[in-house]
Amino acid sequence: MALYVQKFGGTSVGSVERIKAVAEKVKGFRDNGHQVVVVVSAMSGETNRLIGMANEINDEPTPREMDMLVSTGEQVTISLLAMALHKLGVPATSYTGSQVGIQTDSAHTKARIQRIETDELQADLDDGQVVVVAGFQGVDEEGNITTLGRGGSDTTGVALAAALKADECQIYTDVDGVYTTDPRVCSKAQRLERITVEEMLELASLGSKVLQIRAVEFAGKYNVPLRVLSSFQDGPGTLIVADSDQEEDSMEEPLISGIAFTANEAKLTLLNTPDVPGVASRILGPIAGANIEVDMIVQNVAPAGDYTDFTFTVAKGDYKQTLKILNEQVLPDLGEGEVKSDDNIAKVSLVGVGMRSHAGVASKMFRVLAEESINIRMVSTSEIKISVVIDEKQMELAVRALHKAFGLDKADIENEE
Amino acid sequence: MALYVQKFGGTSVGSVERIKAVAEKVKGFRDNGHQVVVVVSAMSGETNRLIGMANEINDEPTPREMDMLVSTGEQVTISLLAMALHKLGVPATSYTGSQVGIQTDSAHTKARIQRIETDELQADLDDGQVVVVAGFQGVDEEGNITTLGRGGSDTTGVALAAALKADECQIYTDVDGVYTTDPRVCSKAQRLERITVEEMLELASLGSKVLQIRAVEFAGKYNVPLRVLSSFQDGPGTLIVADSDQEEDSMEEPLISGIAFTANEAKLTLLNTPDVPGVASRILGPIAGANIEVDMIVQNVAPAGDYTDFTFTVAKGDYKQTLKILNEQVLPDLGEGEVKSDDNIAKVSLVGVGMRSHAGVASKMFRVLAEESINIRMVSTSEIKISVVIDEKQMELAVRALHKAFGLDKADIENEE
Structure with missing residues (x-):
């Protein structure tokens, strides 16, 4: 039995049908005896829709209210995914960043995670539940909702994996791994089985937009095995490992x-x-x-x-x-x-x-x-x-x-x- | 100086333009030296949109996950209204039901308010802030998000007015008050200046859908002066008073x-x-x-x-x-x-x-x-x-x-x- 933290981005949960597909995938892992924590982003397009409304109202919205607004995006996804899991007979409970105890500083729209309380989460897992957590968001000491900035769901996944000492943090995206170079330019490009955190950081900052740099740094720092794989097809993806x-x-x-x-x-x-x-x-x-x-x-x-x-x-x-x-x-x-x-x-x-x-x-x-x-x-x-x-x-x-x-x-x- | 709790329903905040109009109205009261707590519903159509997605995924979603889902509707509105107030130079802070301390029982989708913590809220008011609160929602003892059931935003408004000992709870709707009968049937129907809680309860249960019965009962029980008025035109509305x-x-x-x-x-x-x-x-x-x-x-x-x-x-x-x-x-x-x-x-x-x-x-x-x-x-x-x-x-x-x-x-x- 392994403990996996699985993160699904906005495209992977972009429609009701895709949310159902994610539930099927999660069920597969659970049926094989594994414990699963799922971290999800807002459905694709949702965050931009919310920001669009905000900008119509105020061209310089305060960061606190922006976080209050956009954090609803992931909250919608976690509840829908929990419902989809229930439909498949999988016990599941959803939590916002605030509820699951993802404590951050107060730097709204670009907050940094300070600590994660895992007691309740671990209890749910031991109880046989799949835990569904809203990515990208947390809560500061005063109880204000914060967000980690764009792409912060990857960071949530890695941070949860580190806090729970998970066996692997799996980042599901629309590509099936990290490639030697862009296949659109070089048809002979191929998926890498593994890559070091250091290499991934250089490739990411150079434009391979598979993973957020912060999440990779985090994974390196806390020695979390990180795997990039496709939401839409099966395959081993690419494992990102610490240099050591x-x-x-x-x-x-x-x-x-x-x-x-x-x-x-x-x-x-x-x-x-x-x-x-x-x-x-x-x-x-x-x-x-x-x-x-x-x-x-x-x-x-x-x-x-x-x-x-x-x-x-x-x-x-x-x-x-x-x-x-x-x-x-x-x-x-x-x-x-x-x-x-x-x-x-x-x-x-x-x-x-x-x-x-x-x-x-x-x-x-x-x-x-x-x-x-x-x-x-x-x-x-x-x-x-x-x-x-x-x-x-x-x-x-x-x-x-x-x-x-x-x-x-x-x-x-x-x-x- | 008076303290008003003002509740705006889904139609009143149904678009970016209407949210701006609500902000103007609130500013007017504040400019006249009053303290204002605003309670808002989800933008009209939003709750149904969310429920529609839920039903596509699971025909019997659990009440806990439904509350997690639909409570995002009001959270969107509070942040947008706070931004609109900021744009007008009015200091404002938004709070979810959970953040403002609206404690309920655990009867998801039809929870009842047990108590409201007003310390922080009162401090914000004394600090010159307009406080914007998400209607319809609360939090149970375990930290789960609950909702009060359809129309529960009226109840939130009255409960806040009672807890804060507000001078008046104003319910803004798409009609300009309570009428002697339906003006569509009787052209000589006229707006009532005042009506008792008891009469309002009989009229409401008979089909005058201006106010939620629970909110009226609540107002009667805690002796909260309740006023129904129009979001879209000026006027004194109808005052609903306790029988005594x-x-x-x-x-x-x-x-x-x-x-x-x-x-x-x-x-x-x-x-x-x-x-x-x-x-x-x-x-x-x-x-x-x-x-x-x-x-x-x-x-x-x-x-x-x-x-x-x-x-x-x-x-x-x-x-x-x-x-x-x-x-x-x-x-x-x-x-x-x-x-x-x-x-x-x-x-x-x-x-x-x-x-x-x-x-x-x-x-x-x-x-x-x-x-x-x-x-x-x-x-x-x-x-x-x-x-x-x-x-x-x-x-x-x-x-x-x-x-x-x-x-x-x-x-x-x-x-x-």
Whole structure:
């Protein structure tokens, strides 16, 4: 007998029919002798419907009232799912975040979980009940309803799994796992059996929107085995494990786990800026001040003189405003230099804990790109990731070439087996 | 400075625009220096939408999960109304029934309020806040969400007014008060300035659906001044007062306050039934057993022999089933008798505390009806009410004739003034 925490997102509970299908799935686990806690989101579209009404009434609603409003979305789903389980003869009880004792701080709309009281929940489980919990929400010390922010249902699931010491937290989504890269770009992309928390974090922040970063961090911190699988088809999904587990058998692990990419950034360069202390903050200060997030930053060492080039990337949506700040604030402040910019770029990243212990990943990456005549504009590295900026129109070619070269193609692995 | 509890029903908060209009109204009272607690229902249509989803999933949902589900309706409204008040610069805080401490028993879907904790609420009021409370819902001792049953928002309003010792509980509806009779039938019907709780109870149970009976009983019991008024137009509405207040100046009160009527009943008679003890229960027992509610009951005293006639009315929807029970169960059991029935009847009732101390109301009523050649089929009386059953097609004629004869017509009273 195992204890599973199963989280179903908005699409998975998006209609009465889908809620019934979730009940069937949960019943299957229970029939096999397992204990199940189910965490659900609001039915898809519901949260946006509620926010729409709020915005018609007040363009700046207070966060407390927003939480009061949107938390009704999950409350609807938990009661409907409990009813669906009852219909199948499965004893089940639904709880709001407040009722189940998910205590948070008072940072409305982005609250953080402080502790979870599990006594009553454990008693229900021991009593043979399936417990259905509203994701995304909690309660602060004064009894105000709080929410954890968009995607917070994943966090609720992981936090409950940690508090209950569950055997696994299963996140059901509309994809059947984490892939080596986006199958829409590379037809030979394949589902990963397992991936480390660290790799998942790099892939998530690079645009693989399978899981919320916070939930993955949480799972890593509390050593909760996390599995991503499909609500709509059977299959083992992808298991996300803490690094320690991973390193034990790292000999067998592939060098690279996945390739992330995005065409949603733009690159800006300040040429011939004075190479003196504090210049970076004089460039980036006004940009941060405008709430623009900077992703990659590269500064070349000044070769001889007192001048250097400073390059960074921002989201494409912030491109024009950033350009304006550089021209109208930064350049006049520095007194010299020149701005060059390009919004037809793409970022491609190799991610893998295996590269930690292997030299040569970067040089192999550069060679593969060179063989395809792809020019590298910018490079940035971390312990388990190498990112390059290239021309946008070469992005897909780069992803496919690297996917093959690093042995990720479906056929390659099937041959190895 | 007065303290008002104001309750707005589903139609009054049925859209974003109407919620804004309610906020304006509340602001008006607050601008005049009053303290305001607002109780709201779910937006019209919302509760039915939720119940519809539930029924698609489970034809017999558990009452606990139904309460969990439908209580979200009011929670949406309280947060939207608080946002609308904020937009107008009015400080406001919303509370669910659970948060505000409306403690009920555990009779899900028809819970009764046991006590209300007012400390926090009073503190908010003293702090200058408008307090917005979800109607219709509470919480039991174990923390389960309960609901008070349909129309329970009126009860929430009255209970809060009683607990807070409010100066008045104002129930905003889509009519501008309680009328002497239905204006659609009698164009000279007029709004009553005031009415007693007792009269209101008789009128409500007879089909004037302005207020929930429970709320009126509650107001009477705790001596809460209750005012019915329109959400959509200004006006003083109708004040519903405890009988004691009323009797002080009963000299000035009219004999009859209002005329209720319904064409929604059917009449059944058992002719020539044995006039022996226990026969009434042998007739009504099987009917009650089928959960059919009986309204009027008349049994004629047997003139000489050992036989009597037993007549009663039921709702038209139960007519056919009742007839079947009489013919297939009751008659065979009694061994003799004959069934006569009529579903083309109407019941017309005069209501007024004034008739307590005045003889002759009944005889005047009968005379007025006779003058219109209206045949009376059945009569039943209480201390403050006389009901007659007549032919359905004569109902409107009877109402108009009685309305005029008892001095209720608009012009008459205007002439008196």
